[in-house]
Amino acid sequence: MTETRKRSGRPAAGHALSLDQVLDAGLELLEELGAQGFGIRALARKLAITPMSVIYHVGDQQQLMQLLVERVHGEPLEEPAESMPAVQRVQVLLGHYMARVRRYPALTLCVFGDPRLFGGSLSAFSERLRHEVRQFDAEPELLFDLLVDYTHGHALALALAGEGAQPLAGAFEAGLRRLLR
Template sequence: MTRPRGRPTPGSGVSRDAILAAALVLLDEGGGQGLTMRALAQRLGVTAMSLYRHVGDHAGLLRMLSDRVYAAVLEQPAGEAGALAHLRGLLTRYHQAIASHPQLTLAIFATPAAFAGVTRQITEQLTALLAVMTDQPELWRDILVDHAHGAGLALVSARGDAAQAESMAARYQQALDGLLTRLTAP
């Protein structure tokens, strides 16, 4: 497929929202290896260079994707009163976000420069909540985040099997409750 060279005509470019939507689909379909600037440009019918103006480099693209996917994790519903309820809700939403786009989590693991923005805010918020409950907030944060990652990524095996996915999500909640009970035990 050949593309005309030079600048696109005004109004014929691609939006950041379109780039992020297409990038998330590519990531979900092909994993981290499937999301390249070249593949993304081909999907959108533009040149790869035209993407850099909107998203910077590959790590910038991953940061924007994680900000989009994980933004809802930070939204605290009105019913989450108290640090423990907020902690449980935050981890539950984080687990759900990982499960909905596991390839994004794996891509962030593979690209440390992508760990910023909302993912960093989630980590900071977890640490602050845990600091109120324990004298080892970083240790518990790492345990709880690793548990959310493992349980969320494991849901990939249940794709297409709603009953299995529901069962695995329920087991995550049971294990999370057990960990939180241990955390708050005298």
């Protein structure tokens, strides 16, 4: 009896692959392998299709990364109530953003490594945060930079700690309160 090998390439009729499926698999694989092991070929292997099929859905590597960034950061963060003081709105926004960065640390490191990935939703979020900081601080650019660096550092530390992150519970909020005094 001859064993039939599964062909890679275009999915069989009735099993169409969507952009959402490609991006979901891409995010999962990026977080699993990190930036160094991730790419169109690795994603194609995971999806059991050809690299050209991946390119058909997402374009080149740069476009794939931009799509992944927008997939994660394009989803609007929960908005704090306008009735809250600006300082509290900053705390709420950064808390939500920190949770997102913590969930996708490899993607965040990719953004750090390639400034071209910082655009769209990330740029809009930065402007939103800057606007809030300007409402209450005499040196808003300095505070903005400190808040962003602190948030990224804490989120990445928690992501790396994995199961050992429990002792850090509440530390982000405490540090944020200290920075915002």
